[in-house]
Amino acid sequence: MCGAIIADIQQQQNWDIRQLSPDEVDVVSDVLGLARLYEGNGRYFVVWAAGAPLGHVHLAFTEPPELQDLEVRPSHRRLGIATALVAAAEEEAHAQGFQMIRLEVSRGDAAAQALYRKCGYADAGLPLRRVKGRIVLRTGPIDVDDSLLSFTKQLPG
Numbered sequence: 423m424c425g426a427i428i429a430d431i432q433q434q435q436n437w438d439i440r441q442l443s444p445d446e447v448d449v450v451s452d453v454l455g456l457a458r459l460y461e462g463n464g465r466y467f468v469v470w471a472a473g474a475p476l477g478h479v480h481l482a483f484t485e486p487p488e489l490q491d492l493e494v495r496p497s498h499r500r501l502g503i504a505t506a507l508v509a510a511a512e513e514e515a516h517a518q519g520f521q522m523i524r525l526e527v528s529r530g531d532a533a534a535q536a537l538y539r540k541c542g543y544a545d546a547g548l549p550l551r552r553v554k555g556r557i558v559l560r561t562g563p564i565d566v567d568d569s570l571l572s573f574t575k576q577l578p579g
């Protein structure tokens with residue numbers, strides 16, 4: 423079903439959604455973070471239009487797999503790109519045999535929470551995870567002081 427959604431969206435918007443390949447890293451990181459690149463067992467999906475990357479998401483193959491680093495270029499938001507990226511990552515997780523997918527979202531990020539709920543995710547009811555301190559990503563160190571909600575979605579059996 424996700425595949426059909428992706429095909430519809432792509433046809434409508436003339437986008438291409440594919441896994442990031444090593445020769446595309448430079449052009450994507452010129453405009454998007456790729457903060458989780460080379461972080462363990464995961465892969466990026468990127469939306470392209472006319473040769474330009476518009477957004478990405480990282481799927482980490484933890485148990486269950488986790489959506490991370492969802493980002494859409496500010497000039498291309500509210501067009502359904504994040505929705506299409508989430509669907510592509512779900513399709514891959516399902517193809518790999520997983521039946522659930524999870525993510526963490528800031529308690530204060532109403533936009534991202536609205537997006538995930540619209541994509542079928544729900545609060546897993548776990549205690550908030552407090553994150554405070556300096557974390558080092560590929561893009562450099564960032565200081566975080568946040569509380570994260572856990573969302574999950576059941577994938578088709």
Ligand SMILES: CC(C)(COP(=O)(O)OP(=O)(O)OC[C@H]1O[C@@H](n2cnc3c(N)ncnc32)[C@H](O)[C@@H]1OP(=O)(O)O)[C@@H](O)C(=O)NCCC(=O)NCCS
Nearest residue numbers: 492493494499500501502503504505527533534536537540
């Ligand atoms: C959050 C983000 C990924 C959304 O990307 P997007 O491509 O604009 O999202 P979509 O167009 O697929 O939105 C689908 C739905 O999500 C909700 N949504 C998306 N952005 C929203 C916003 N700013 N405010 C409220 N609802 C929002 C809406 O319900 C929207 O449907 P609608 O446009 O028909 O109302 C993008 O704003 C972004 O990159 N933000 C910065 C990074 C970030 O916050 N990432 C998430 C970290 S957990």
